[in-house]
Amino acid sequence: MPEWVSEWVPVLQLLLNAGALIGGAVIWKLYVDNLKAASEVKDATIQSVEKSRDYWREKAEELEKRSPEVVEKSLADRIQIRDAEITRFKADQEFDKIALRTLEIDKAQLEQDLFRTQGFRAMLALEDGYEDDDEPREDTEPFVEEPPKSIEVVYIGEVGVDSGQLMVTDPCYIDQEWKREQFLIQRDQEHTDDTVYNYSYNGACNATLNGGGHGQLAFELGHAGAGVAFHTAWGDGGYPVYAEKHDGRIVRVYVNVG
Known part of the structure; x- marks a missing residue:
């Protein structure tokens, strides 16, 4: 073997080892960057799902507050408060009779509103029952979710x-x-x-x-x-x-x- 060949063999081996190290470092960096990107995408997805969840939760709470059941419960609670006030005021002999009469009228109006609210809820229940009585129809078109209504x-x-x-x-x-x-x-x-x-x-x-x-x-x-x-x-x-x-x-x- 010529002498110059033996002198260049270590140099070539060193160059090959350096290239392998550099290539490995590049591959490792690409792998780490890919993990970071996947983590960022996952975080963004989680944030989007949380925002959607919070939005629908607010919508559900808003619709629940407007439901006849909530109105009925609110009226029933207010009637109980009026009953307690009337009982307390009747026990006080010095209480103004005009104020007592006003409270009784207020209570009667609340009871009337409660009765009308119950009637309105019954109408909605009848309407829901009528819709449920319809025979199911086979869907011919793909389901498309409609935007929520207020x-x-x-x-x-x-x-x-x-x-x-x-x-x-x-x-x-x-x-x-x-x-x-x-x-x-x-x-x-x-x-x-x-x-x-x-x-x-x-x-x-x-x-x-x-x-x-x-x-x-x-x-x-x-x-x-x-x-x-x-x-x-x-x-x-x-x-x-x-x-x-x-x-x-x-x-x-x-x-x-x-």
Whole structure:
């Protein structure tokens, strides 16, 4: 073997060892960077899931606060507070009788609101039952999750009653279709679900007195749709009207008439 070859062998071996060390260091650095990137992605995913969880938790708590059950419990608690105050004040002979009467009126109003809230909750339960009675339909399209809706029930006003009945109609029909005719109750008139009555005060009275407490009012041409009349359970008085809003839009209206 030539002498120069033996001199270069250690040099080549040293270069090969250095290259191996450098290559190993590069691979190790890439591995560490990959672990860091995976950890950052995992942390970001966890934060996103936590934010989504907190958002839906807030939505659920907000809807729960607006539910009829929560309102009912709040009214029941307030009634108990009024009962305790009335009992305490009655024990005090020096208590002003006018203030005691005010508390009793306040309690009676709360009990009435509680009764109406229970009736409203019963209406919602009936509606849910009606929807559940529908036969299941086979899905032909892939399920797409709809964005959440903001649902709230708000008091929108009071309607006065002096004839023991109410009517649902479009205001534009009053000038065009309303009839002014003699008031005459026809007790022998046969009533079915398809029976229609004149679009007038007399027609509304005949609908609520001859039928099952309600009836349809007809247009001038004779077909139904001008309005619907129904009697109230408590007769005359003022009745609260509530609206159910989905994302700020009214989709249902409820009138507690009894």
